[in-house]
Amino acid sequence: MLLERLRMPVEDFEAGTGWSLKPQGACRGEVCVPLPSAAVDDGQVDVTAVAERLGMPLVEEADAGLWALGPETLSGHALPSAEAPELVLPDLDGNEFRLSSLRGQKVVIVSWAPY
């Protein structure tokens, strides 16, 4: 996920990475990783601390004032759990669509590209 600062609201971190921040740690499905106590404070996430714990690389593009936080590498797989992460993407007209709005149906997500 892309970020402009290394301290961010919990909701933004969760939406960006697919990991939920709970009292027991960072969780995805049934998998939970304990976090240092200072990593989440007053609704704000210390991105560097959480990234280190979850094995997420942090790459900086200083000229643009941007960082990209890569996916976790603790599990060794693209899917640390079979529970589907929330996916929020726009359609052609910019309307936001949430994958979770299709709960109750079977879904096949098909990726394609115009190149």
Add this chain to the structure above:
Amino acid sequence: MWQALRSELQPLGLEVVTVGIDAAGAEACRPFIEAAQPEHPSLIDTTHRMSELFGVINIPNGVWIDEQGMITRPVEPASPHPPSDARPFQPMEGLPDHMNEVLDEASRIRVDGRYVEMLRDWAERGAESRYALRPDEVVERSRPRDRANAEGQANLELGAALWARGDERGAERHWREAHRLDPMNFTAKRQAWSLAVPDAGDFARYWQGPLPGREDEWPYATDWLSEVRSFGAEHYYPPIDA
């Protein structure tokens, strides 16, 4: 391409969601979507979220998610067409030689045609389908990812962000790094290659390599034709482990 299958399977409780992955933005996807006239959600992914969250590394690809939001098959090559006979390639008149070479090579690529049957079976039988995997199998079969791959993903996203801001050289720098760190991510390569030769006119997005006589300007270590020839078009998509 998926609309016909969607019409057939939606009454059985299966919805199709298509995601067009392109840092060039929604407008690049628009003509294809408008031609397909989908009745299902058709989304745009300009920052390669599908790769980050699900492990998509080539397209077309599919992921299955059940009624409770559990993934039952991770990313794998997905074609909406049943198996078809191979046809020998015939060069097309009026196309540049390079494009005929690309099409010739692409004609040898095979997508496993069983996907449609598998999807039908799951739509009808749900968890009883032999193709619906257990959660531990889903995790195990999802793409292996190490630190270098994850750092490649971060660079892929940074490149897309810089491209959107008009910083093409910056984007190329991060995409080169993404290719080096995660050489198996073919979407990351195709994305970058497809934006590297705007002078190729109508073929710009499909040229995917240096222009003749201007090889020095090509900003990437490899290109589509030389890569596919090196590993063989028949290995372009892995076989589906049904």
